[in-house]
Amino acid sequence: MEQMKSSKSIQFLTVFSIFLSCGSVFGQAQKELNISQAINLALENHQQLKISSVSKEIAEQQTRVAKLQQLPNAAASATAGYIGDVLILDKDFTKVTTKDMPHFGNSYAVQASQLLYKGGLVKKSIELMGIREQLAELDEVKDQQSIKFLVISNYLDLCKLINQEKVYQNNRKLAQIRLENVRKYYKQGMITRNEVIRGELALQNIDQAILVVKNNIAILDYNLSIALGLPDDTSIIPTESITEKLLEGDKNYYFDLAYQSHPQLTSMKKNVELADKNIEIINTDKYPALSAIGGYNMQRPITNVSPVLDMYSNSWQVGLSLNYNIDNLYKTKEKLKLGNLQKTQLIETTVLMKQNIQMGVNAAYVKYQEAVQNANILMESQRLAQENYRIVEAKYLNQLAIQAEMTDATNAKLEAELQYANAEINVLYQYYNLIKTTGTL
Numbered sequence: 001m002e003q004m005k006s007s008k009s010i011q012f013l014t015v016f017s018i019f020l021s022c023g024s025v026f027g028q029a030q031k032e033l034n035i036s037q038a039i040n041l042a043l044e045n046h047q048q049l050k051i052s053s054v055s056k057e058i059a060e061q062q063t064r065v066a067k068l069q070q071l072p073n074a075a076a077s078a079t080a081g082y083i084g085d086v087l088i089l090d091k092d093f094t095k096v097t098t099k100d101m102p103h104f105g106n107s108y109a110v111q112a113s114q115l116l117y118k119g120g121l122v123k124k125s126i127e128l129m130g131i132r133e134q135l136a137e138l139d140e141v142k143d144q145q146s147i148k149f150l151v152i153s154n155y156l157d158l159c160k161l162i163n164q165e166k167v168y169q170n171n172r173k174l175a176q177i178r179l180e181n182v183r184k185y186y187k188q189g190m191i192t193r194n195e196v197i198r199g200e201l202a203l204q205n206i207d208q209a210i211l212v213v214k215n216n217i218a219i220l221d222y223n224l225s226i227a228l229g230l231p232d233d234t235s236i237i238p239t240e241s242i243t244e245k246l247l248e249g250d251k252n253y254y255f256d257l258a259y260q261s262h263p264q265l266t267s268m269k270k271n272v273e274l275a276d277k278n279i280e281i282i283n284t285d286k287y288p289a290l291s292a293i294g295g296y297n298m299q300r301p302i303t304n305v306s307p308v309l310d311m312y313s314n315s316w317q318v319g320l321s322l323n324y325n326i327d328n329l330y331k332t333k334e335k336l337k338l339g340n341l342q343k344t345q346l347i348e349t350t351v352l353m354k355q356n357i358q359m360g361v362n363a364a365y366v367k368y369q370e371a372v373q374n375a376n377i378l379m380e381s382q383r384l385a386q387e388n389y390r391i392v393e394a395k396y397l398n399q400l401a402i403q404a405e406m407t408d409a410t411n412a413k414l415e416a417e418l419q420y421a422n423a424e425i426n427v428l429y430q431y432y433n434l435i436k437t438t439g440t441l
Contacts, residue, residue, distance in 0.1 A: 031230060032237040035155055038228060042151045045229025049147060052140040059129075059136035066129040069122045072114040080106040083301070102301045102310035111295040113321070119284035128277040135270050141263045149436045151227060156429045158220045159238050163421035165213045171414050172206045178406070179203055181397070195403045202407065242424050244372070245431045251365045254438050258357050262439030265357060268350040275343035282339050285332045288324035293317075357437065364434040371430040375423035378416070385409075385416035 033041070043049060083105045088097040115122065179199040185191045225234040247254075259265065296316045302309040392409035395401035435441045 029231060029233065030235045030237055032239050033155075033228075034238070034240045035152060038151050038155050038224070038236075039148050041228040041230070042147050043144060046147050046227055048143055049140070052143040056133075056136040056140050059133040063126070063129040063133050066126045069115075069125060072112050074110070074112040076111075077109045078106070080104075099308070101308055105299075105301055107297070107299040109295065109297045112293070114292045115289060116292055116320075117287070117290040119287035121281065121284040124277060124281050124284065128274065128281065131270055131274045131277060135267060135274070138263045138267045138270065142267070145263065145436065145439065145441045147227070148441050149432065151224070152432050153429065154220055154224050154227070155236075155238060155240070156425050156432075158217065158224065158236060159240070159242065159425050160422045161213050161217045161220065162238065163425070164418055165210060165217070167414070167417045167421050168206055168210045168213065171410070171417070172203065172210070175199070175203045175206055175410070178393075178410075182403075190399070191403075198403050198407065202410065242428060244424070244427050247368070247431075247434075251362065254361050254365060254434065255358060257440060258361050258438040259354065262357055264439065265350070265353060268346065268353055272343060272346045272350065275339065275346055279336060279339040279343065282332060282335045285325070285328040285335070288322055291321045291323075293319055293321050357439075360437040361434070364430065364437045368427070368430040368434050371423070371427040375420075375427050378420040378423045382416040382420040385413045389413040 083101050083103055085101050086099040088099060090096075179196075179202075182191065182196050182199045186193065186196050221234065221236050222232055224230075224236050225232050294317065296314075298312055298314050300310070300312045302311055302313045389409045389412070392401050392405055396403075396406045432441065
C-alpha cells in the first residue's frame with residue numbers, strides 16, 4: 001500500500017510538472033533567434049541606447065548653438081506710457097512750479113553688436129563643443145558594446161540552461177526506468193524497501209532540478225524580451241550554432257587592437273584634447289574684447305529742451321567698443337594652473353586605464369585558452385563517466401553492485417554531462433569576452 005501511494009504521488013508530481021511546462025509554452029509567443037539577430041534587435045530597441053542617442057543629439061545641438069556666437073547680437077525694444085506733469089522746485093524748496101507735459105510718450109530702439117576679436121574665443125568655444133560631440137558619440141559606442149555583451153551573455157546563459165534541461169530530462173528517463181526495475185526486484189523480494197525509496201528520491205531530486213532550470217529559463221526569457229523590444233511573454237528559441245571561434249592572433253595582437261580601438265581609451269584621449277582646448281579658452285582672458293556696435297533710437301516727446309516738444313527725436317550711432325577686465329591680470333594665472341592640473345590628472349588616468357585594459361585583455365585571453373582546454377578535459381570526463389555508468393548498471397542489474405554504487409555512478413554521469421554541456425558554450429562566451437575587452441565587439 002505504501003508503495004502504491006508513493007508511486008501515485010510521484011506520478012502526480014510528474015504530470016503536474018509537465019502540465020505547468022506545457023501551459024507556459026502554450027501561453028507564450030516563441031521567437032527563434034541567433035546571436036546576430038538578437039544583437040540587431042537590442043541595438044534597435046534597448047532603452048539605454050535610445051537615451052544615448054538623445055545624448056548625442058544634445059551634444060550636436062550644443063555645437064550648433066555655439067556656432068551662433070559667430071552671428072551679431074541684436075535687440076529691438078518699444079515702450080509706451082503715460083507722462084505726468086513736471087513739478088519744478090526752487091533750490092530751497094520754497095517755490096513749486098508746474099510744467100505741462102505731453103501725457104503720451106513712446107520710444108523705439110534697435111541695437112546690434114558683433115565681437116571682432118577676443119583671442120579666438122568664439123572659434124575655440126566651437127571647437128570645444130565639437131570635442132564634446134565626439135565624446136557623446138564615443139559614449140554611444142561604449143553603450144552599444146555593453147548592450148551587445150549583455151545580450152550575448154544572456155543568450156549564451158539561455159543556451160546553457162536549455163542544455164542543462166536536456167541533460168536532466170535524459171537522466172530522468174533513465175532514473176524512471178531504473179525505478180521501475182527496482183520496484184520489480186522489490187516485489188520479487190530481491191531487495192529491501194530502502195532501495196525503492198532511494199530510487200524515488202533520486203527521481204524527485206531530478207524533478208526539482210528541472211523545476212529550477214525552467215524557472216531560470218523563464219527569467220532569462222523575460223529579461224531578453226525586454227532588452228530586445230519583444231513582448232515580455234516571448235519564449236526565446238536559440239538557433240545559434242555553438243562552434244568554437246578561433247583567435248586571429250596572439251595576446252600582443254589583442255593588446256594592440258585594444259590600444260587602437262577601445263572607446264574608453266579613445267574617450268580619455270578626447271578628454272585630454274578637451275582639457276587643452278579649455279586651457280586655450282582660459283588664455284583668451286589675457287586679451288581685450290573688441291566689438292563693433294550700432295544702433296538706432298526714436299523717442300517722443302523731446303524732453304531735453306524747454307518747453308518740451310511733443311515730437312519724435314531720431315538718432316543713430318556706429319562705432320567700436322573695447323573692453324578689458326583688469327582682474328584677469330591676476331585671475332587668469334590661477335585659472336591656467338587649475339586647467340593644467342586637470343590635464344595632468346587626465347593624462348595619468350589615461351595611463352591607468354591603459355593598464356587596466358591591458359590586464360583585462362590578458363585575463364580574457366588566458367580564460368579563453370583555459371575554456372578550450374577545459375572543454376577537451378570535460379569531453380573525456382563525460383566519456384569516462386558514461387562508460388562507468390554502463391558498467392555499474394550492468395553489474396547492478398545482475399545483482400553484482402549495490403544501490404550506493406549505482407547512485408554514485410549516476411551522479412557522476414549527471415555531473416559530467418552537465419559540465420560538458422556548458423563547456424563549448426563557455427568557450428564561445430570567453431571568445432566574446434575577449435573581443436569585448438578590446439573594445440571591438
